[in-house]
Amino acid sequence: MTKRSRVRRGRSRLAALAAMVGSLIVTGAPGASAAGTPEVRLRGDEGTVMCRLSTGPYQRQVEKFLELPQDGKQSAEDCAAIQSMQSAYGISPADGYAGLVSHRAAALDWAMRNPASLTGCAGRSRLVVCVDQTRQLVWVQRSGEIVFGPVPARTGMPGHRTRNGSYKIYKRVEKFWSSLYNAPMPFSQFFDRGEALHASHRPIFEEPGSHGCVNLRYEDARTLWPMLRVGDGVVVFGKREGK
Known part of the structure; x- marks a missing residue:
């Protein structure tokens, strides 16, 4: 061009x-x-x-x-x-x-508008949730084909960083309540100790970041919920800027 x-x-x-x-x-x-x-x-x-x-x-x-x-x-x-x-x-x-x-x-x-830019997510599972911390994006790919997203996300703030790595979902709780933070975490899908993909009632672009979880808009988390199962892959990569 x-x-x-x-x-x-x-x-x-x-x-x-x-x-x-x-x-x-x-x-x-x-x-x-x-x-x-x-x-x-x-x-x-x-x-x-x-x-x-x-x-x-x-x-x-x-x-x-x-x-x-x-x-x-x-x-x-x-x-x-x-x-x-x-x-x-x-x-x-x-x-x-x-x-x-x-x-x-x-x-x-x-x-x-440019799905070819969604790279950097090499999971071992056939279906994998990709968490790009640099761009604060989440998408899902099945055998390399994108089947959900990209959607905006909010990962961990300094002191509560979301850990990079390759994981698998080990627990799902649709109506989870966090006793640690005394707050709702709808559609929680846990993949790394206490870290989960879940809905947030805060505006998704708002600072500061999360306490380590991957926050999603409520509608996005609800749409993602029936697509995933225990054992599905989650790959977290990149580095979040900001508070």
Whole structure:
């Protein structure tokens, strides 16, 4: 693909994303918020929201994942696309900033459109749950074919890291209650001592990480529940960034 073709493709995706948040309104020259962050105003369907024009630490990566021109610099057009993606995944604040949370959501968006990028999971079992800690993704493959996902996940925070390795599910409890943390863990599927795949009632992109388990959105965990059995493989790899 030529550079011109890539730019056209990026602009087409940008137009589709920007349409979701309404027309872009720049009120004069970019100003600054009370915190000194550059901003513009974007008029969306639910009123006017503020858009950060400062370049985020994951700017170039997010531009790549959203198929935007990759210059590593925030623009009003970039912000419209990032805000749209943030809104689609329930990220708050949806301010268009390319931070770590937005990077994770954009990586998910990219992976769903590019299943060939789902690599690094070499399990011994015919059916294996793949936990990519770097991208905070989970998918299931059977004999190398992806049969579920990718979906977003949340693995262990510092001090409670989810351990990398190859495991097998050894216990399943649909309505598990954690006495250690005094909290529900619906659709728990244990694979490494006390670590399990299970549903979380927290927003999935929210920091900090888990206490070692692999958290999933409730609907994703419920969908995954009937697909797995005791003895199915789980492969955990990569390294999670963030708190």
